[in-house]
Amino acid sequence: AQKVTQAQTEISVVEKEDVTLDCVYETRDTTYYLFWYKQPPSGELVFLIRRNSFDEQNEISGRYSWNFQKSTSSFNFTITASQVVDSAVYFCALSAWPGNQFYFGTGTSLTVIP
Amino acid sequence: DAGVIQSPRHEVTEMGQEVTLRCKPISGHDYLFWYRQTMMRGLELLIYFNNNVPIDDSGMPEDRFSAKMPNASFSTLKIQPSEPRDSAVYFCASSFGRGGHNEQFFGPGTRLTVL
Numbered sequence: 001a002q003k004v005t006q007a008q009t010e011i012s013v014v015e016k017e018d019v020t021l022d023c024v025y026e027t028r029d030t031t032y033y034l035f036w037y038k039q040p041p042s043g044e045l046v047f048l049i050r051r052n053s054f055d056e057q058n059e060i061s062g063r064y065s066w067n068f069q070k071s072t073s074s075f076n077f078t079i080t081a082s083q084v085v086d087s088a089v090y091f092c093a094l095s096a097w098p099g100n101q102f103y104f105g106t107g108t109s110l111t112v113i114p
Numbered sequence: 115d116a117g118v119i120q121s122p123r124h125e126v127t128e129m130g131q132e133v134t135l136r137c138k139p140i141s142g143h144d145y146l147f148w149y150r151q152t153m154m155r156g157l158e159l160l161i162y163f164n165n166n167v168p169i170d171d172s173g174m175p176e177d178r179f180s181a182k183m184p185n186a187s188f189s190t191l192k193i194q195p196s197e198p199r200d201s202a203v204y205f206c207a208s209s210f211g212r213g214g215h216n217e218q219f220f221g222p223g224t225r226l227t228v229l
Contacts, residue, residue, distance in 0.1 A: 046220075096214065097213045100212065100213065
């Protein structure tokens with residue numbers, strides 16, 4: 001069975017602070033994929049990043065970075081120098097080969113206070 | 115290129131009425147997904163199609179819900195009769211390729227309110 005846990009329901013930070021959103025996953029499959037999506041107040045879900053289970057390299061994209069650790073089954077997301085525009089709900093998701101179904105976590109609501 | 119298109123964006127109806135939600139996936143995508151999002155249950159997968167064929171409908175809550183995909187560019191989700199507990203945001207998403215390695219692209223959603 002596949003499962004994604006985002007234990008942080010809500011986080012509030014002051015602008016320019018760094019913040020890390022946690023994602024822990026469970027799967028027995030050896031080939032799987034992890035995703036992060038952003039849902040801003042406007043409501044649409046926006047794809048941010050995909051990682052596969054064979055690539056544990058961390059990734060940085062501007063102020064965003066992702067830390068994938070198979071040893072702890074975690075795929076955490078860090079926003080550096082947060083901005084008000086980062087306020088959104090962030091979802092972590094898992095899919096396992098050969099299926100196409102995504103298993104979403106319950107989301108973390110991030111509020112960045114100016 | 116156009117993304118996933120959903121209509122209507124908002125729907126308000128009365129209990130017992132039939133509701134039809136529409137989705138146009140991204141051209142060339144062979145997978146289409148219907149999700150429901152509520153505060154209580156989060157994002158739930160209702161059903162998904164591959165090449166217009168339903169693959170898994172285990173998430174469809176009950177017989178009042180039905181979904182069709184008559185061709186590669188159009189899908190509908192129908193609720194008949196609707197109930198207040200069906201109030202939610204319904205998302206359609208599409209992706210390309212088998213195996214779940216490609217991201218799903220989501221439409222803007224349809225906010226359904228059943229009075």
